[in-house]
Amino acid sequence: MTSKEKFGYFFTLHRSGLTVLALSLAVLLFPLFEDNPYTLGLTNLIAINTIVVLGLNLFIGYAGQISLGHAAFFGLGAYGSAIGSTTFGLPPWPTMLLVAVLVALVALLVGIPALRLSGHYLAMATLGLNFVLHTILLQWDEVTGGPSGFSGIPSLALGRFEFADEFRLHYLLWGVALLVLLLCLNLVRSGVGRGLAALAGDEVAAAALGVDTKTAKVKVFVLSAVLASLAGSLFAHCYAFVSPDSFNIFVSADLVIMVVIGGMGSVWGSLFGAALITVLPEWLDMFETYKDFVHGGILVLVLIFLPQGLVTGLIETVRIRLALRRSKDAAA
């Protein structure tokens, strides 16, 4: 092996790890170049969305199921943390965990009956859950603050170090987002992850290979709900304010769009999708009027032309081209 080949081999072998490393460096250095609080606020939102989308993408891309109500788990996390730490004065970090456990229970309650059936009943069940939650947030105003929202949520702190401004939040949120990204990468590259990929590919074949399909679907659903809940808690503490409209069914639809655009079943795609859909409104001035067309149009075009999503679709096209060329070379 020449040193060049060695380098190439090392690079292919550790490409995921190296990419994570590069991304971490970029995240670490980003605030040094860009200290505009507005921009940092935006990238912080990307981090939060990334956490939700990573979980949702595991569920859609690896369990092959649809959830159209992930904003409900996001909202439960946010309001849970808000109410726990403000109304009851509980310490924020343990509250976050407690809320995540409660959300996991809710997900189990919805997921077990709906995932027992084949077909897409869960899409409806989650949509219903989202609707119910949104109504409760609006109506139960003595607890949730009603339509005007819930304010005065304390910021997170480590000892005396408070995550109170965008700069500090940047490190907190991106730290968590990168951690979750790494965990998801580990999962999909493990034996369990392969079992899940098999499940998304063909349920009968997966079962014949020993994958407990029903349990796996429920587990991934609960995992994705927990991630959404954690992201919601972070959201609440980060903005100190939450209102019901951040958690309605249209937000759920946006989350699905992020998953599809990046690529169902692609961890890196989740990051891309979350980033693109989060910053898109900032790029397009006349966006408010045409938001529906842009979001719906992107979704439809991607699904028609690159159903695997932009990131996965492009990578796969390249991989297939390469393989075909190699086979032609081999034949020649």
Next chain:
Amino acid sequence: MSSQDLLQFIFAGLTSGSIYALIAIGFCVVNNTMGIVNFVQVDFITLGGMLMFSALFTLGVPLAAGLLLAVSGVALVAMLVERCGLRPCRSENHLVLIFLTVGLSIILRGLIKMFWGKNRMALPPLTPDEPIRIFGASVLPQALWILLLTLCAIALLTWFFYRTPLGLAMRAVASNPTAAAVVGIPAGRVRLTSYAVAGALGGLAGVLVTPITTLNYDVGVLLGLKGFAAAILGGFGSFPGAVLGGVGLGLLESLSAGYLSSAYKDVVAFVVLLAVLFVRPKGLLGK
């Protein structure tokens, strides 16, 4: 609580139940022929109301003509959606197709918002609004129209599915898609027809219900979701189930609004849905 109140609630429940039934059948038709949940159904409802509004106030046609125009207009749009939105996608993957309907629904809602604006509008009822008294309960004529036209629609559909070759083809596809393809049933025509039927039903529901509710660009979302809940309640895919589920849901909703709390009226549908999935996941009439 008097028995008159009860009767009043039952009438209200039957009225909204008929609307849910129409919407639920629309969901079932597409599900049976394509195996997917068609989220565009939601916007067919809104579009029905909007087209009726334009027919009455822009074109100035009489009510009956407006109704026909609106229903056939939505059916046409539905066929367009199938042809230009779903057909180009070659994927057979249900996830992709369902997400595609979500995307198309977002676009259609955007279009409606652009044409008719975001304001609330009012649509007049089919006949003047003087309540009729039946057994001491006062009933709006519109409610009677809703019941009557729903029955007509169901009768027409039954005739279509059991007495016409195309209807037979659609039932064949629903019961066994592979076998239907083998014996040469035109899959494209069946899909197109199922969208037209779903659109017509959604449009009719929209025309009928918006005089009672209000008319704005996302009125269909909640109604559509409840219609979907009704379809699952009855057993997804079964037409009698859809009717039963719709009426059952309507009754439950109006009784709980009357006797429990009207603030959470809209939640009832989904709580019932979750309960049904838990206890009898295949729905009331599911196989």
Next chain:
Amino acid sequence: MLQLEQVSKNFGGLPALDEVSFGVPQGQIVALIGPNGAGKTTLINCITGVLPATSGRIHFRGQPIEARQPHQIARYGISRTFQNLKLFPRLSVLDNVLTGLTCEGGDSILMAMLRFPYLRHRERQLKLRALEALDRFRLADKAHWPAAVLAYGDRKRVELARATVGRPDLVLLDEPVAGLNTEETAEVAEQLKRLRSAGHTLLLVEHDMELVMTVADRVVVLDSGRCIAVGSPDEVRSNPLVLRAYLGQMEATT
């Protein structure tokens, strides 16, 4: 090793299997033959739990398995291939074969996310075994290709590799050589014999009589869901019932 007793399966009243009983002894290749629509695939689906049998008992190593879930049956050590190939087109060839080792994972999602060192170690071992299996089927050079671009013959071999990589006790093969040319068929025949000498038990569904006659130790003949003959290849070949139901057809066409 596998014992079927009066297994029946009805599809909405129509019997596809009618009281089928036979046994598959350890270490042998048992061929299951029969005309199209005889119920061979249905039988495999019943054994693997994909379709619940309407009635009858199925024992594997003395344990009843007819009421088990497909994944439980797979974990008892029964693997299968599918008549109309079920590879995962988006995964690489290597990953496809690795899915055949799912049963040996059994660890939780949480462990996998944290990627404990022992997991990393085991992952490396599994990968080695998968590469070995690919090597046996002469696919090692295509290990990193997406399965979607493989030629038909290669796909069939990937399925075989996936079904055998986990060293299952019993392998159910649904028409492993259908659509292959004579050369490839001969190669698969070699593989099957090698699997037998490595201690695997095989139930082979096949239309290719030559393959069946060369590799099978026992032959079971199914016709319209009924088991009409069981015996050695020679016995079955001369059985008049079989000749009428099955071989007669074959001779007429060849």
